[in-house]
Amino acid sequence: MRSLLREILELIRPDFQRDRVVPGTGFTAVLTSFTAGAMAFLVVFALALSLAADRLGQRWSAALAQTATVRISAPVDQVEAQLAAVLGILNTTPGIQSARGLTAEEQQNLLQPWFGVDLPLGDLPIPRLIDITEDETGFDAAGLRLRLAAEAPGAVLDDHARWRKPLVQAAGRLSWLAILCIGVIGLTTAAMVILAARAALAANAQVITVLRLIGAKDHYIAAAFVRRFTLRAFVGASVGVALAAVALFALPGAGDHVAVLSGLRFQGVEWIVLVAVPPVLALVSLLATRYAAMRVLEGLS
Amino acid sequence: MIDLNGAAYSYGGGELLSDMSLAIVQGGFYFLTGPSGAGKTTFLKLCYAALFPTKGTIRLFGQDVTTLSRDDIAQIRRRIGVVHQDCQFIDHLSVQENIAMPLSVSGNATLAEDANLKELIAWVGLTYRAKALPPELSGGERQRAALARAIIMSPDVIIADEPTGNVDWEMSERLLTLLVELNKLGKTVVIATHDLSLIRSAKSQVQARILRISNKQLQLAGANL
Numbered sequence: 001m002r003s004l005l006r007e008i009l010e011l012i013r014p015d016f017q018r019d020r021v022v023p024g025t026g027f028t029a030v031l032t033s034f035t036a037g038a039m040a041f042l043v044v045f046a047l048a049l050s051l052a053a054d055r056l057g058q059r060w061s062a063a064l065a066q067t068a069t070v071r072i073s074a075p076v077d078q079v080e081a082q083l084a085a086v087l088g089i090l091n092t093t094p095g096i097q098s099a100r101g102l103t104a105e106e107q108q109n110l111l112q113p114w115f116g117v118d119l120p121l122g123d124l125p126i127p128r129l130i131d132i133t134e135d136e137t138g139f140d141a142a143g144l145r146l147r148l149a150a151e152a153p154g155a156v157l158d159d160h161a162r163w164r165k166p167l168v169q170a171a172g173r174l175s176w177l178a179i180l181c182i183g184v185i186g187l188t189t190a191a192m193v194i195l196a197a198r199a200a201l202a203a204n205a206q207v208i209t210v211l212r213l214i215g216a217k218d219h220y221i222a223a224a225f226v227r228r229f230t231l232r233a234f235v236g237a238s239v240g241v242a243l244a245a246v247a248l249f250a251l252p253g254a255g256d257h258v259a260v261l262s263g264l265r266f267q268g269v270e271w272i273v274l275v276a277v278p279p280v281l282a283l284v285s286l287l288a289t290r291y292a293a294m295r296v297l298e299g300l301s
Numbered sequence: 302m303i304d305l306n307g308a309a310y311s312y313g314g315g316e317l318l319s320d321m322s323l324a325i326v327q328g329g330f331y332f333l334t335g336p337s338g339a340g341k342t343t344f345l346k347l348c349y350a351a352l353f354p355t356k357g358t359i360r361l362f363g364q365d366v367t368t369l370s371r372d373d374i375a376q377i378r379r380r381i382g383v384v385h386q387d388c389q390f391i392d393h394l395s396v397q398e399n400i401a402m403p404l405s406v407s408g409n410a411t412l413a414e415d416a417n418l419k420e421l422i423a424w425v426g427l428t429y430r431a432k433a434l435p436p437e438l439s440g441g442e443r444q445r446a447a448l449a450r451a452i453i454m455s456p457d458v459i460i461a462d463e464p465t466g467n468v469d470w471e472m473s474e475r476l477l478t479l480l481v482e483l484n485k486l487g488k489t490v491v492i493a494t495h496d497l498s499l500i501r502s503a504k505s506q507v508q509a510r511i512l513r514i515s516n517k518q519l520q521l522a523g524a525n526l
Contacts, residue, residue, distance in 0.1 A: 017405035
């Protein structure tokens with residue numbers, strides 16, 4: 001690891017004479033810069049998606065954690081009795097901080113988005129809901145279910161796990177998918193840089209022949225190309241990141257409540273990750289160019 | 302310095318050079334002659350490890366070339382200055398930068414601005430062309446620039462492949478004089494040429510051994526040259 005680091009440092013060490021060996025212009029220069037810029041742009045959006053999905057998962061998890069609901073579906077004449085029984089049980093259950101029956105108005109508000117404002121709640125057999133807030137220790141859901149079944153047969157405990165788990169899982173998978181995208185983008189960048197480096201090496205066959213003739217070691221020749229490509233990738237990636245940052249900044253923020261796009265913009269210290277993108281892509285370019293150069297040079301006398 | 306022992310070189314199924322045995326010694330001056338296509342350039346490439354023998358052995362400075370790593374070969378080439386037939390420059394660098402390139406390659410980049418470099422450029426008569434690009438040079442200027450690049454590292458051996466092939470008689474004489482001067486400084490010189498008048502001219506200045514490649518064989522040529 002230390003020798004690799006030393007080799008990388010040697011590869012990027014400026015050497016005026018060596019750096020001039022490879023011509024500074026040509027289509028490979030444009031190709032490398034453009035590829036790095038485009039890939040950096042995509043990386044930033046993949047990062048934004050990953051972080052947003054992660055935040056979303058955490059928000060869902062936090063919103064539904066430490067709460068539970070008891071639903072009482074019983075004949076109309078038994079509802080109030082079962083409600084009182086359930087509240088009695090809940091108030092004596094360890095791990096429950098508070099339990100409160102929702103008022104008719106609150107239940108109407110919950111149903112309003114689906115059934116409209118004129119819902120005759122009194123005429124419908126609507127189950128009664130009890131909102132539970134856990135304390136830090138939490139309660140024994142299995143034990144509570146048994147007690148409810150014995151004393152209030154119409155009561156069903158919903159601890160939100162069946163809702164929360166798939167939502168958090170989905171957000172987590174989305175986050176990992178975005179990370180996978182970043183990996184694919186990194187590999188694509190490496191492949192493009194290898195192609196560009198091989199083209200540059202072929203276009204500069206005369207330079208390589210001369211350098212070998214006068215006693216240049218492979219490492220010296222490779223370093224001349226590596227520095228060129230690394231710098232080009234760094235500059236291209238910096239431009240790509242700047243453009244992506246502007247585009248992200250133009251997106252609606254989390255406070256704007258625009259469904260899917262809300263929260264895609266970086267928040268707070270997350271903007272710092274942008275600084276890491278150009279050096280990382282430059283490192284990918286460095287390793288890819290070194291690989292291509294050494295492979296080509298090994299085939300020459 | 303360069304020892305061939307039964308060395309042969311084959312390519313594409315056919316033998317181009319066979320059973321060559323020779324010791325190129327320090328301070329020697331050698332001409333290599335033979336008709337076009339006889340294998341002179343191939344022989345020279347074997348001498349600076351651009352090619353490897355397919356039979357027998359070649360030892361450069363005591364080391365068997367077939368056992369050398371790529372870095373070892375690069376190191377050895379710093380001890381052998383080569384003036385290639387078509388000179389081979391890096392066209393986007395100036396003449397001065399091309400001449401100084403072996404210094405950079407060997408990690409002595411600071412010497413590139415050294416007074417010795419300017420002195421060397423003056424010695425080959427290219428001071429007025431130091432900032433020019435190689436494609437702007439005439440044939441003779443290219444050969445002299447290539448010679449300056451070949452000797453800037455003060456190599457033990459100088460190998461020149463048809464150095465007078467593209468220049469007039471006067472420039473040939475001038476190049477020969479430069480090579481003779483280097484030989485008098487103790488450098489080994491090997492020149493491949495089919496220009497017999499150049500060899501005759503050299504005989505008055507230096508004690509040269511003349512090698513000939515004929516029918517794939519390396520022979521010591523007689524006085525009839």
